[in-house]
Amino acid sequence: MSELTIGQLAKETGCKVPTIRYFEKIGMLPEPARSAGNTRIYNAATMARLTFICHCRELGFPQKAVRELLGLVDHPDQSCETVTKIAATQLDHVNQRISHLAALKVELERMISSCNGGRVAQCRIVESLADGTHATS
Template sequence: MLSIGKLSEAAGVKVPTIRYYEQIGLLPEAGRSTGNQRLYGPAARDRLAFIRHARDLGFPLDAIRDLLGLSDRPDQPCAAVDSIAKAQLLAVEGRIARLMALKSELERMITQCAGGSVADCRVIECLGSHAHCTTDHGRDLAEVSE
């Protein structure tokens, strides 16, 4: 049995994250020692590793919840799992397309800058008004960088 600290080390996940995952039901509530310390077995460690890997791949928590539910029923067809993974791939491809548009716009702004004074700076001018941009690089790109 692992304490929450040992589980944290084993899975590479911070203790507050483990508590949060318990709170939202991604991890089952831990058993307790006689001293009321949380204790976790190998199944909790494996489930936490699954969650962490899914998060590393960008899956949202709701999708992870669905995937965990499906993995708890291994006799079911994997079509639902495939559907969730395909939806995540489409989301990643969308973010990549928005990032490429952002990259293109930044490159264009920098290329058009004559290197003179700030008063004549094309970068400052473009940042001052989205109308100077040639692409709709999207306002939701701030989400990608946060």
């Protein structure tokens, strides 16, 4: 099953059909082959690419960053300098995100586990993510 219609691709990736056409239009997905009747026909490589784009989107990456990452994929034989710079920048963002999320995770877990008297005593979610500030709620 290496050939897919747009509907099958949508089902596989969880991405909506119009969104797939949109990604093609803006150049993030290649123009696929067409059947005799002009319907789009996708292969596994494009499916992998779309899955990647969807994951990036779930992670909240701006389109520009996704394009940079796809650029690494599309030109694997670029100079190391270029690749490393882009990858390092993205890695910074990823690490920041992970640490923010870890803080949020701790606080959510605390809220869930502190639920034993029928009421949650205090919510410190804001404080947990408002680092560098002196929150006085």
